[in-house]
């Protein structure tokens with residue numbers, strides 16, 4: 207899919223010859239940029255929140271992705287317009303830094319642009335608008351820091367972490383199994399987390415997907431899971447106290463190079479050569495066995511004859527293991543990668559409590575699980591699902607949840623979701639606007655209105671009447687003040703009447719750094735767009 211816009215931001219199809227040098231200036235330029243950016247945010251707006259809808263994206267070669275993750279949607283769209291691309295990057299940078307809130311940040315930027323457009327129409331200079339927005343953003347950031355509450359994240363208190371991870375998962379395909387998935391995400395992150403340094407190394411967490419089964423079957427494996435099987439069906443499928451020899455050289459006798467010729471002119475000569483090869487191979491197997499290994503992990507293949515010989519020698523083996531997996535296995539089992547047979551020795555072996563081959567249902571698909579390796583900070587989440595699309599979306603969602611848990615380990619302060627934090631900030635920003643006497647106050651008020659767009663979108667996507675709901679929540683926040691600052695849209699509640707509820711009781715949390723990052727990034731991009739007053743595009747030479 208390729209989106210092309212004219213200078214006013216309207217989508218159209220380009221005919222190459224007509225593309226001459228084009229130029230748009232002044233407010234026209236700003237307006238057309240705003241239009242282009244908003245076409246992106248309008249698209250994502252319906253995906254926000256637990257009741258948000260999914261998008262189906264079809265790539266040129268027919269691969270289908272179904273997702274409601276903002277960053278993933280925008281990544282797959284090939285957006286052409288320069289300013290629309292800024293929105294794509296916006297979502298990407300939220301994803302890189304925080305990992306969650308990628309839809310929210312784009313929706314917020316869109317709302318800010320919508321408000322800014324009104325101000326420009328009124329004749330307020332874009333720079334004044336940008337400055338006003340900046341001041342308002344500062345107030346919003348402060349407010350967030352004030353309403354944030356520290357969360358108890360001791361290693362033995364999972365409940366709080368799980369609740370936050372669940373908020374992230376509630377908008378995803380996984381939401382029916384969100385408790386289990388959140389629990390898996392938390393346990394995986396805590397296993398590899400360095401709580402003293404408040405850091406989590408995601409390299410130690412692998413997420414493997416296998417089509418089949420249901421999302422419910424996802425499990426956390428203490429170790430590594432690779433998509434390979436034991437080379438011979440008669441080799442043992444479970445190897446206790448495994449000692450792994452990790453090879454990156456082929457497990458076969460060396461082949462004569464093509465430029466040398468070997469002439470065999472008699473049966474005896476052939477037999478002799480055959481015997482020699484066998485001897486050579488037996489020697490290789492012996493070297494491995496002598497080192498004490500009981501499992502060979504080989505980056506290359508070996509032929510059936512070699513396979514048979516390994517079986518005869520009681521040596522289990524796995525062939526064609528990819529380079530990345532080899533490294534992971536070596537890291538987890540504490541083994542060294544051996545590039546040449548001469549270098550095999552006992553101290554280079556990796557160790558694991560158990561290696562087993564697992565099968566799935568009635569299919570003949572198999573995977574290899576390396577459990578309890580010496581290095582206990584290696585974990586794998588095995589995700590199952592009815593189709594490849596579901597598995598892929600589940601992997602993405604799980605990644606979001608793990609990012610949230612990691613963010614909490616870095617900074618354990620949380621704010622409340624369901625738009626409640628935005629409403630609280632919006633109220634604070636409006637109060638601040640009343641104290642400003644200059645033209646800036648318009649932009650500051652506009653910022654407050656833009657913040658309301660998040661709860662509005664959440665309510666709208668859940669089929670509620672957005673204006674009434676948000677107005678009710680706002681008035682309750684003003685009246686009841688603390689400690690009901692957590693009042694937001696209870697979009698999961700299907701009863702009649704108003705749906706504002708205390709998000710603290712419902713356990714809908716978001717990380718403070720995630721929310722702050724959203725406000726900061728969205729404001730930055732909007733300021734950048736407002737400051738462009740001349741777009742000169744060169745046609746092809």
Ligand code: ADP
Nearest residue numbers: 254255256307308309310376377623624625697
């Ligand atoms: P993002 O990609 O930005 O994380 P999501 O589609 O995951 O977007 O939606 C996140 C929004 O949904 C947040 O504003 C969050 O507070 C809200 N949300 C999540 N769970 C609930 C819930 N149970 N009730 C109300 N709002 C929720």
